[in-house]
Each structure stands twice: as structure tokens, then as C-alpha cells.
Amino acid sequence: VAVNAAVLDGGVILAGSADPGQAARLDASVRSLTLGAQSTLDVVGAVIIVQASRSNATFADDGIINIGPGGALSAPAGLSGAGSVHVLGGTLSANVLSGATVFDSGAGTIRLSGLIGPSAMPTPLTGFRAGATLDLTGLAYGGDVTSDIAADSAGTILRISKAGVVQAAFRLTDQPSGAAVQVSPDSGFGTLVTTTAQPAAPLAFTDQTL
Numbered sequence: 001v002a003v004n005a006a007v008l009d010g011g012v013i014l015a016g017s018a019d020p021g022q023a024a025r026l027d028a029s030v031r032s033l034t035l036g037a038q039s040t041l042d043v044v045g046a047v048i049i050v051q052a053s054r055s056n057a058t059f060a061d062d063g064i065i066n067i068g069p070g071g072a073l074s075a076p077a078g079l080s081g082a083g084s085v086h087v088l089g090g091t092l093s094a095n096v097l098s099g100a101t102v103f104d105s106g107a108g109t110i111r112l113s114g115l116i117g118p119s120a121m122p123t124p125l126t127g128f129r130a131g132a133t134l135d136l137t138g139l140a141y142g143g144d145v146t147s148d149i150a151a152d153s154a155g156t157i158l159r160i161s162k163a164g165v166v167q168a169a170f171r172l173t174d175q176p177s178g179a180a181v182q183v184s185p186d187s188g189f190g191t192l193v194t195t196t197a198q199p200a201a202p203l204a205f206t207d208q209t210l
Helices: none
Strands: 003-006 011-016 026-037 039-044 047-050 060-062 062-066 071-077 084-087 091-092 100-103 109-113 123-126 132-136 146-152 155-162 165-172 181-185 191-195
Touching: 026 039, 039 047, 062 071, 084 091, 084 109, 100 109, 132 165, 146 181, 155 191
Parallel strands: 003 026, 011 039, 026 047, 026 060, 039 062, 047 071, 062 084, 071 091, 084 100, 091 109, 100 123, 109 132, 123 165
Antiparallel strands: 132 191, 146 155, 155 165, 181 191
């Protein structure tokens, strides 16, 4: 399915099947996608791509996005808006993120091609536990890539550095004390980030009641 533009202002869109064991599937490509503050997008066993080839491709998220098992949401130009993205076993691919990003089930992948650099504000991230993966495709892995968890007046920050210079940072809102973080090569030239923190209890989709 190819769509020029899509706007959801209230209500729920389910792309795919609520039962990941079913074959129902919707692969959609859109130039621009806008979710209003009272909107929910559920992606299960489906692929939605906001086209990077379009110079004016946009993805404005002021609602809730849920990415379940077998689901994939690709926004190569990045996400904007104050909404939230909940990764429940699926894959989110973007250049950069805005708003709140949550690993709701301790599983799934967030794949980022952009790096925020040492002076940018850390990206908020909740639920980063064992089974969840950050794939920094824009950071070439090597022996000089390191990770550390630091504390400041606002809480806990996960920092990924190369040759001692911070390349990506995430504000961890619920990281257990003593949890370790590891870096390793991904399947290409990027860097995988994982943790030993034990998963929290799985959560269901977070659709809003209208």
C-alpha cells in the first residue's frame, strides 16, 4: 500500500494482525504520517515505511505508537513530536528520536542511523533491559568504542563513546543499579548496545481510551 499522506487525529489504526501467529499483514509506504495527541498506531506483523527518498518526508508523532512482534516501523528522516513509541518485541528504525521511547516487554530493537554528538540532550529511554537492543548503525564498531553509565542531577545517562568522545547518549529513566552495558559489532559496520538488567514484567499495548 502506498499512501501520499496520512493524518490520524483521534482513534486507533492497527497495521497487521493483533495475533502475531496469523498471516494478516499490511506493508505500507507513506510520504508523511501525522499522529494527533489522541491517536494510537499499532504495528504488529507489518512494515510501515515513511519514505526517506522524499525530501519532504515527515513523521510527526504526538500520540502513541506500539510496535509488536513481527512489526517494523521505519522513519529514516527521524521522528518529531512529543508522543511516545512503545517497542514490544518489534523494530523501530529512525535517524533520530524525539519524545519518549519505551521497551515495554524487555525485547525488541531500536535501530538509529544518526548520532547526537557530545553536546546534544540525551534521548529519553525507558525499559532498557536484557533482551532489548540498541543498534547504532551510524557508529562504526571498533576497539575504541566504549559504553558507560553516569549519574547527574537529573538521573542516569547511558553514554556510547568512540575514542573517548561521546557519540550517543540516552537518559535511562528506570535502569536498575549495578546493571552492566556491553557494546559489540552488529551485522553490518555499526554497534550493538545491550544490557544485563533483568526485564520488567511484560506490558500490554497502551491504546488510549477515547
